Amino acid sequence: MIHRLRRRHRVTWLALAVLLPILYAIAIAARRPAPVVPSMPAPLLDGVPRETAP
């Protein structure tokens, strides 16, 4: 009856309990820092395009 379902449920969670934390750790470890521009172009610093600035 549901003996096989119970076994499938148990095996599924045993697999998830092992694999998912590993995949999660890999995903977090693979994070790259957001690129930082060392010096901003002057027009962007002002927030106003140079040619239209007064």
Added chain:
Amino acid sequence: MSRGYRAVGWTPHKKIYDAVLAGSIVLYLGLFVGIGIALDANATIETQLIRALGTCALLLLHLILAIGPLARLDRRFLPLLYNRRHLGVTMFVVALGHALFGIVQFHALGDVDPLVSLLVSNTQYQSVSQFPFEALGLVALLILFAMAATSHDFWLANLTAPVWKSLHMLVYVAYALIVLHVALGVLQAERHPVLVGLLAAGLVTLGALHVVTGQRERAGDRAGDRGVDASGFVEVCRLGDIREKRARIVTLGGERVAVFRYDGKVSAISNVCQHQNGPLGEGKIVDGCVTCPWHGYQYQPETGASPPPFTEKVPTFRVRLDGDRVLVDPRPNPPGTRIEPAVEAT
């Protein structure tokens, strides 16, 4: 239980359950968006709403997946199980809202169809940090849709409980996809350790709950393996081990049998409710019928059949009393077969 099919079989309890659920979700979304905008002046309401809906769906999914094992570990959680399907459908609707807002925000402003854009705008499947996490969310959403669409007794009855259960076990695949959707998506940019820790804690808690309860059930089944005597009957317990109008659950041939004691008689039926495979032996006899603790489906202990006009039936087992010893024939009779109960000596 119901003879016919209705869209929702409303009861006062279900209405309270759903009202609390809807109120909690609205409150959560309001607080998330309000606090998010207050703390980050650059955040738009659309972005906050996408995040609020996503985290809300993720929280609900954790709650849904925790209810089953918690109810196995402690009966006080059983009321949560009673209306879990409404929780599941609500979670799908919230997840759908997250997906729709996300598609509109990030994929609907170009000259490509938004769904096509979702699938082709990033194809770096070989990269971890640049992985197209949206595809994982889309597959998970399709699974949740299939589950929500079949979350009704009509489908349960027509697909049969084992098939329906197998289909709904895909929620574990959806959960894995959603965890990776978050880890490869928002957590690539949002680097606060609390966010990483919260999802890790949810993952570990759910894994531990399911593994522990699964192993406990397995140990219980193994402990229940018994030898068969010459007459084909198996001694399962002493009469005094069974409380009046309650059952003792025993494992015979790998399957569970509920041995009920009531009004000076003892009967045995399958422990598996035909509705959603609930544990009948954890219920009690109400109005002369075995009553499933999950959704209240009822069966007559002598026949394993639901009282008319209902049609559900479960297998029955022959029972014999030898003094104080309770013996059960482990060979199941066809569902609904009447078996005379063993009568206690007066």
